[in-house]
Amino acid sequence: MGAAFLSSWPWDNLGAYKYVLYAPLVGKAVVGRAWERASPDHWLLLLLVLFGLRALTYQLWSSFSNMLFATRRRRIVRDGVDFDQIDKEWDWDNFLILQVHMAAAAFYAFPSLRHLPSWDARGLAVAALLHVVATEPLFYVAHRAFHRGHLFSCYHSLHHSIKVPQPFTAGFATPLEQLVLGVLMAVPLAAACAAGFGSIGLAFAYVLGFDFLRAMGHCNVEVFPGRLFQALPLLRYLIYTPTYHTIHHSNKEANFCLFMPLFDLLGGTLDGQSWELQRKASAGVDEVPEFVFLAHVVDVMQSLHVPFVLRTFASTPFSVQPFLLPMWPFAFVVMLMMWAWSKTFAISGYRLRGRLHQMWAVPRYGFHYFLPFAKDGINKQIELAILRADKMGIKVLSLAALNKNEALNGGGTLFVNKHPGLRVRVVHGNTLTAAVILNEIPEGTSEVFMTGATSKLGRAIALYLCRKKVRVMMMTLSTERFQKIQREAAPEHQQYLVQVTKFRSAMHCKTWIVGKWLSPREQRWAPPGTHFHQFVVPPILGFRRDCTYGNLAAMRLPKDVQGLGACEVSTHLLATFSPSSRRL
Structure with a gap:
């Protein structure tokens, strides 16, 4: 049995190439020099901008709803957004x-729409009235209809398959539903234009206001204070x-x-608990995680690899993409602001065996x-995070790679010795x-070359390998x-432990273990076919095409992890996997 009519998008198989569907409008706007006010195609530019x-x-509402450091207390559904969603x-x-093609078709069908004035306040009054007396009740009737029998099973059930509402959930629906919604949106605008009060400003104000409210309603963060509705019950x-x-x-x-x-209220479908639940959500709920991973950002580009920037990008393994380049200056300015006003913040959360885990980040x-x-300054921020975790009752706090650097704080011993009464366990992943x-x-490996050999990690690796009778050339100047x-x-x-002081000593060794950053010049000493194993942050630059480079160490998370939708949350130290081909 085939799929129901208008239950799937005709361009589903195009992937990212679906944006080619904008090409006819963009092409006509370019050919018609739509950026010129006198151009007959100026309306096309306005439409594309809208x-x-x-x-x-x-996107902005999505960024807000995923800012865990600002919204975690007022989240309504406490679970995170997972990879499946x-x-x-x-x-x-x-x-x-x-809808952009629906709008373009309307402009072609009614050429008078291309010459609307910039603003007419009367149109706003007409549109507001029609929204209340037409769009709202018609949507209510249509929405209830989509919850019945065939319409629900073939169309609306898709929207309700989402566990955690998000701004993007508002757009997750079948073509039939979005077609109906587009027509209902057009009713107030069409009425205002028919009355002779239409304007460009009205179109922008009404449509963007409509989207603003839809995205807000799906954002999973309560934004209204409960006392507002107590003071103004009618609201x-x-x-x-x-x-x-x-x-x-x-x-x-x-x-x-x-x-x-x-x-x-008029239709008898108002949930009686709505306002009590709203009051509780607005008051906030403190949920204490059992485990916290204290991460850090590696560089400016990787700072964009967090859910509150681009959720889809954050859900895939990090790689530098061209679309990130225009965002770099903004991220750099934010870095300077964070440097001036530093505060540890939470960037993601998930559940493992029903228990909450979170990732916090030091803004360095x-x-x-x-x-x-x-x-x-860095140690102060780490210490504040540890003391905050201890006060909250968190059981375990793990330090990311650079946060437990031996030269920085002795692998975290600085804080444990300074605060002997800590209840939280401060650990690292060495x-x-x-x-x-x-x-x-x-x-069968008989010889390895190691930089960073006298660090805690290097020491552990070297001692283990020498017991296996593997010759370890330890690069260090400290005898x-x-x-x-x-x-x-x-x-x-x-x-089996051999001290070396020059890279030329490893010019015949094809197994390098890198615990200290290597410049391209230093990598030249490796023979062709060398594989670079790494535990250095940031990872070394892989410029040798005749060699191979390992990724930083990562662990596969258990299958019962729930609510995790960020991959390698900006550090390369937390790798997550999903059945989706996008993350293989």
């Missing part, structure tokens, strides 16, 4: 493609809230309105850790990282530190 602003409206909503903007029937709409996703027989709960970039004058590196080394590590090995294994 739809660009519509997409931006949803992100995959489902990947093409959330399909409705914009549909609760004139504007819905994110909590009000979220209730509809769990109670499919209530709260059907578009933006005005008045119509649920990779190069900050190598600035001598920044050492005290043992697991060493295990991952050792697991990568092929069987004292080398001999200290060598004495830790059994007498029969000490001969």
Whole structure:
């Protein structure tokens, strides 16, 4: 049996090439020099700008709803957005493609629309009136119809398959639903134009206001203070809230309105708990995670790899993409602001075996850790995060790579010694990282070359390999530190630990373990076919085409992790995997 009519998008198989559907409009705008005010195609430029602003409206609300550091207390559904939901909503903007062509068709059908004035306040009054007396009740009736039988099973059930409402969820619907919504949106504008009061400003104000309210209702963060509705009881029937709409996703027989709960009241479908739940959500809920990973940003480009920037990009393994380049200056300015006003913040959360885990971030970039004058400031931020975790009752706090740097704070011992009464366990992943590196080394390897050999990680790796009778060339200028590590090995294994002070000593060794950053010039000493295993942050630049480079150590998360939709959250230290081909 085939799919129901208008239940799937005709360009589903095009992937990112679907944006070619904008090409006819863009092409005509370019040919017609639409940027010139006197151009007969000027309306096309305005139309494209409007739809660009519509997409931006949803993106900004998505960024806000994913700013865990600012919104975690007022989230309505406490679970995170997982990879499955992100995959489902990947093409959330399909409705914009549909509606821009609907709008273009209207302009071609009614040429008078191309010559609207810039503004007419009377049109706003007409549109507001028609919205209340036509769009709102018609949407209510249509929405209830889509919750019945064939219409729900073939169309609207897709929208309700989403567990955690998000601004992009508003666009996640079938073509039939979006076609109906587009027509309902057009009613107030068409009425204003028919009355002779239409204007460009009205079109922008009404459409963007419509999108603003839709995105707000799906944002999963309560934005209205509960006391507002206590002070103005009538207001609760004139504007819905994110909590009000979220209730509809769990109670499919209530709260059907578009933006005005008045119509649920008149239709008898108002959930009686709506305002009490809204009050509780606005008051905020403190949920204490059991485990926190204290991450850090590696560089400016990777700082954009977080859910509140671009959710879809954050859900894929990090790589530098061309679309990031225009965003770099803005990210750089934010970096300077964070440097001036530093505060630890949370950037993602997930559940493992029903228990909440979170990732916090120290607002420091990779190069900050190598600035001598920044050492005290970084340690202060880490210490504040540890004390905050201890006060909250968090059980375990793990330090990311540079946050537990030996030269910075002795692998975290600085804080444990300074605060002997800490209840939170401060840990790091050196043992697991060493295990991952050792697991990568092929069987039968007889010799390795190691930089960063006298660090805690390097020491552990070297001692393990020498017990396996693997010759370890330890690159270090400190004979004292080398001999200290060598004495830790059994007498029969000490001969396998060899101190070297120049890279030329490894010019015949094809297994390099990199724990200290290597410049391209230093990499030249490696023979062709060398594989670089890494535990250095930031990772070295892979400029040798005749060699191979390993990724930083990462662990596969258990399958029962829930609510995690960020991959390698800006650090390369947390790798997550999904069945989606986008993340393989």
